[in-house]
Structures are given as structure tokens and as C-alpha cells.
Amino acid sequence: MEIAWQDWVGMMIRWLHLATGIAWIGTSFYFIWLDQSLRRGGQVPEGVQGESWIVHGGGFYHVQKYMVAPERLPAELHWFKYEAYFTWLSGFALLGVMYYWGAESFLMDPARTPFSAPVAILVSLAFLAGGWLAYDGLCRSAVGRHTAVLALAVFVMIIGIGWGLTQLFSDRAAFVQIGAVIGTIMSANVFFVIIPNQKKVVADLKAGRVPAPAFGLQAKQRSLHNNYLTLPVLLLMVSAHYPILFAGAASWGWLVIALILLIGGGVRHFFNTLHVGLRGAALLWQWPVAAIIGLALAIFLTSRGSGISLAPVSEARVLAIVDRHCVSCHATTPANNSFTTAPAGVRLEGPEDLRRFATQILNQAVVSKAMPLGNASGMTDTERAELGSWLRR
Numbered sequence: 001m002e003i004a005w006q007d008w009v010g011m012m013i014r015w016l017h018l019a020t021g022i023a024w025i026g027t028s029f030y031f032i033w034l035d036q037s038l039r040r041g042g043q044v045p046e047g048v049q050g051e052s053w054i055v056h057g058g059g060f061y062h063v064q065k066y067m068v069a070p071e072r073l074p075a076e077l078h079w080f081k082y083e084a085y086f087t088w089l090s091g092f093a094l095l096g097v098m099y100y101w102g103a104e105s106f107l108m109d110p111a112r113t114p115f116s117a118p119v120a121i122l123v124s125l126a127f128l129a130g131g132w133l134a135y136d137g138l139c140r141s142a143v144g145r146h147t148a149v150l151a152l153a154v155f156v157m158i159i160g161i162g163w164g165l166t167q168l169f170s171d172r173a174a175f176v177q178i179g180a181v182i183g184t185i186m187s188a189n190v191f192f193v194i195i196p197n198q199k200k201v202v203a204d205l206k207a208g209r210v211p212a213p214a215f216g217l218q219a220k221q222r223s224l225h226n227n228y229l230t231l232p233v234l235l236l237m238v239s240a241h242y243p244i245l246f247a248g249a250a251s252w253g254w255l256v257i258a259l260i261l262l263i264g265g266g267v268r269h270f271f272n273t274l275h276v277g278l279r280g281a282a283l284l285w286q287w288p289v290a291a292i293i294g295l296a297l298a299i300f301l302t303s304r305g306s307g308i309s310l311a312p313v314s315e316a317r318v319l320a321i322v323d324r325h326c327v328s329c330h331a332t333t334p335a336n337n338s339f340t341t342a343p344a345g346v347r348l349e350g351p352e353d354l355r356r357f358a359t360q361i362l363n364q365a366v367v368s369k370a371m372p373l374g375n376a377s378g379m380t381d382t383e384r385a386e387l388g389s390w391l392r393r
Helices: 005-037 082-100 103-107 117-140 147-168 171-206 213-237 243-276 286-302 315-325 351-356 358-367 381-391
Strands: 048-056 059-066
Touching: 005 059, 005 082, 005 213, 005 243, 082 103, 082 117, 082 171, 103 117, 103 171, 117 147, 117 171, 117 213, 147 171, 147 243, 171 213, 171 243, 213 243, 243 286, 243 358, 315 351, 315 381, 351 358, 351 381, 358 381
Parallel strands: none
Antiparallel strands: 048 059
16 A cells, blocks of 8 residues: 555645634734724723724624733733744645655756755745845834835845746746745744734733833734735745746746735735725725736736747647656656656546646646646747647647
8 A cells, every 4th residue: 555645744734734824814814903993982091002892703892902011911811923833834844845845846947947956945945034034134224114115125025036036946836935935924023023022011011110112013013014915925825726827937927926916915905994994085996906917917927928930730749748748647547656646637648638628738838837847857848839739729
């Protein structure tokens, strides 16, 4: 009996990652909403920034937020941190199982950079650490004192990292890796800034000192950054399932990442504005702008053709291309030792199979060039164009 250990381990870690990610994002969205929903009424005690009344589960909740901290520490204090920690830990484990364990197939692209697997993994780790250090440095610099300038600087930084990743790794790996870099920034915000600052406030209260407001302001800044990065990172982390996003390849992958950031950030801004209580013109532009950018993205990626002119392609020629580059994995009994069954149930052993799975083949091997994995078989642009020409007939 042969057990597909990589598949089983990957599935269980992915399940854990989804569960912890939902818990973290849920609490993040809730607390940003709660912060934005605070209102200051006549009966608010001294030191309270505002209060919010909530109805849920058949009951009412009354929440108050102190500008810095209450005079006395309550007997029971609830912390929200492990959701973020386990989301990153499970995500990193999944990155290891999927992209480091199978680095030759999933992480590397020999046509871009002829890394060895250990070097490619080290470069990937360097981007995770370097992304956080660059971001944290921006926040702590003079730039960090100006919200708009900081937002633009972080935006440009992420695009720059995205450009670098698309030059080094396969498109699939580059998009997931930029999602991992952003996820690392978000988790590190919790681990290195938000929770330590809250602990300093608690320590001051226990010692009878008045906590410094700067701790709370810094934590709020990082929490808000996490909030705006959430929607883009979600799409980037599942981008491996949507190879249509990779059509920009090394030349334009950075632009795709930039547009994803703008769409996700714009939608998140709509909800943040709504929760503050603004109405009318303040809420009219976010969704239309996001829709226009999304449409432009779809048109741009669809228009990315090979530019190769071809004579009519025969069925025999197409079958030869598929036999050379695809059938080792996509067969009833795959020759590739990484698979025990055809990935996604896609078998490409004859012309009927090619017509049945034409859309998937076009997306994966022609438009996005995501397949073959790591282009290990050396599929050329001409072969992709020939395959696409026959499938579109």
C-alpha cells in the first residue's frame, strides 16, 4: 500500500490554515468595525473614547473603548493573538509542504533563474524576512508619521517585491509568495507590535503607572494596515487555483499584483467608511472604481497573446506535444512519481480528452503557462501556441 503523504499532509495543514485564517480575519474585521462604530454620547464615562450597542444571538452587548486604558485592570482580560500566530504557522507549513518539498515542480522556473532547490528555498525565506523588515522600517521612519505617504510607500514596496519574485520563481509560486510576504507582515504586526504594546499597557496598569498613548496609536496603525491588506492577501493566497492571473508572466506580473492591491483596498475602504457612519458621496466611488480596475485587469490579461503566427496545426502534432509535456502527469497511471492519479482528474490520453478539457488546458498551458509544473519538460512558446490554435478551432 502506497500512501500519498504529501497530499494528505498538505490537505490537513490547508484545513487548519483555513480555520485559523477565518478566525483571525473574522476578529480583525469585527474589531475594525467596532472601532469605527464607536459613538460618544452624553453618558460616556471619563476616559472613554466611545461606545457601541450591538444586538446578536438574542441579546444586547454594550461595548466601550478607553482612549488609553481603564484606571484599573479588570479581573479577566481576553486577548486575541493566537488566531494570527497559528494562521502564519499553518501557512508557513503549507508553503513548506507544497512549494519547498516539491521545489523543482512548484517553486522554481529554470527558464527564469537556474536555482538549485536549497538556494531557491533560502531566497524565498529571505523575501519573507526582508519584506517584514522593509515594512517595519518604513513604519518607524519619518514616513510612518504621514498616513497617505506611508500607504503609498508600502504599496510601492509590495509591488517592488512582487516584481522581484516574478523574475525569480514560477508565476504560481511568485503570486503565492507575495501573499506569504504580506501575510508575514500582518502576523508580525501582531507578534512584534500590537501584542507587545498591549502588554506594556497592562504592565503599566499593574504598576500603577499611566500608560503612554503612543502604544495604542502604534498598535491601531498596524491593525488598520492589516485590515486593508486582508482582501488582497486572500486572493493572492488562492491564486494558484486561478492561472488566468498569471498571463502577465514576468513582464507584467507586478502590475497584476498592484491592481489586486487596489481592488481589495478599495473595497475594504468602502466598508471602513460605511462603519464610520459616512453616507452619500463618500460611499459612491469605491465599488465602481474596483469594478473598472477588475474589468481592465481581465481585458489586459486576456489580450496577452503569444504573437506567434502559425500554419494549421494537425491533430498528430498536438498529440505529440501533449504526450511530451502533459501525459507524464495527466494519465490514468501517471509516470511522474509525484502523483498517484491524474491531477484534478484531468487525463489527456487522446483527442477526445483534449476537447473535453480544452478550457482547462488553454488556461493552464497556453494563456498562463502555469503548466507543465516548473516547465520541467521545456515546453516552448511555439508549442503552446500550436496547442492553443488547435484547441480553439
